[in-house]
Amino acid sequence: MNKNRSNDRRVVITGIGPISSIGIGRDNFWQGILEKRVNIKLEKALLDNELLGQFYTHKIDNFDISKFGIDKDKLKDIREWKEGEEVIDLNYLIAAIKLALDDSHIDYHVENNNIGLVLAHENLGLMPFCYKLGNLSYDMLIGKTRKEMTRKNFVEKAYPTFLKSAYDVQSFADLFHIARVFNVSDYSLFINNACASGLYAFEAAAQIIRNKHAEAVVVAASDSPDILKYLWFKNLGIYSPDGLVRPFCKDSNGLVFGDGGVGIVVEDYEHAKERNASIYAEYLGGGFDLEGWKITVPQIGSNSYQKAMQKTFEHSQTAKEEIDLLCPHGVGYQVIDYYESQAITAIFGNNPKKPAITAFKPYIGHNLGASAITETAILLLALKNNIIPPTLNYNNPDTKFNLNLIKEKKSMKLTTAMKICSAFAGFNAGAIFRSLN
């Protein structure tokens, strides 16, 4: 099988639109990184004035979808579809796409604009559904709506109350609504490969462009912390109780959620050149391997993650020696950190001097399905500015990982950067980007 790129069409990044806890919009976001700005809040979930739980999270303050200049009628249509509810992570997606399109200066206001759309999200629509299910189940449990509850009665009662909203777990409606907001009429796709979704989305976008289905594709992902998600991670024993992500450290005690979303415009190089677009970097290619062992833990000792990295080098036609900067998943949970370190050192050697390695979750938290794309946005800005942001909270490195992460901000010529991710369900992935300057 020819693993090389499918044809000569080159694919570049021309727009970045971040919505994050450290800043909204490209410049504010990058400034947040440079200032080591962190916005961690203790989120308390109350039910009928009783505390269900509390957890630290990287939080966005004062987000208002009406301030992004998005067509009000189309936002109203979405709200009506959602029965009056504002779905925050859907709004993040829309705002992030708007910022990315504005940043790229591509004209999307015309019909048949030849722009495609790839959305990535781990759980879009799931939380509102869970809450409705929970509320109805509770009402039935306490006899509020019990009456003569046959199965038929139950379905009749449940359908308008929450079963209808189950359709929103099928993400095609969100794809429909978002495509409509931005006049997208070309190839569109919804992706869910857990935390690695963003890297699968880049590859999908590149294939869409290389196969000439579109001249440009907006890739976007988002996530919003929630008590129900927290309870899952807490029960797995992988959530940090003190809210500090410490990747590859002795005192790593788990991950912390992050609020936000990112849109990125991926575009055919010639198309971008023709319209004098500003180019952040070229997407050279991605590599993917599905370990297939367990959903929530990686198989220590397997070589699946290494294989994903090797495939990334092959597909991008890049030698590992060319990588200047590497951004790992870096969740700050010992098992995943160890699994990552084993793969990284197998490829680059113990305590490698090159590439420089830095992890971004201590700044923005873990955005789950949006994490890979959000961290890629930082990587792209690092490439553009020739600055390596340090790994925050890297105060107590654990020697068993055999990695030296960047502790202080470093200015140096950066040409090639690699993002890797080891996700739930064993979705291991990598992607390589190269500056054109």
Add this chain to the structure above:
Amino acid sequence: MPENIPNNLPDDLEQDMRQLIADVTGKSIDELRPEANFWNDIGIDSIKAIEITVAIERRYKVRIRDEQIPKITNIREAVEAVREALRKKADEQKQV
């Protein structure tokens, strides 16, 4: 041993398990008393727990569920987890 457990298991599963865990962890077999707590008494961490799970699944041809892994805290519970997985497997095979 219950009837529906395949008889290709070692006679003394507990002893076999101790040896397997000794091999994975580098601990002496004497230290691995059946009821010694993996985390507090033996110093096994979450990373070693995954390595042990991989080794158990390979040796006894069973599947341990994700959420079971942190609940296995000593040799005796590891043995019981293997027996339970084998019982389930045997029941499923009977139904086919």
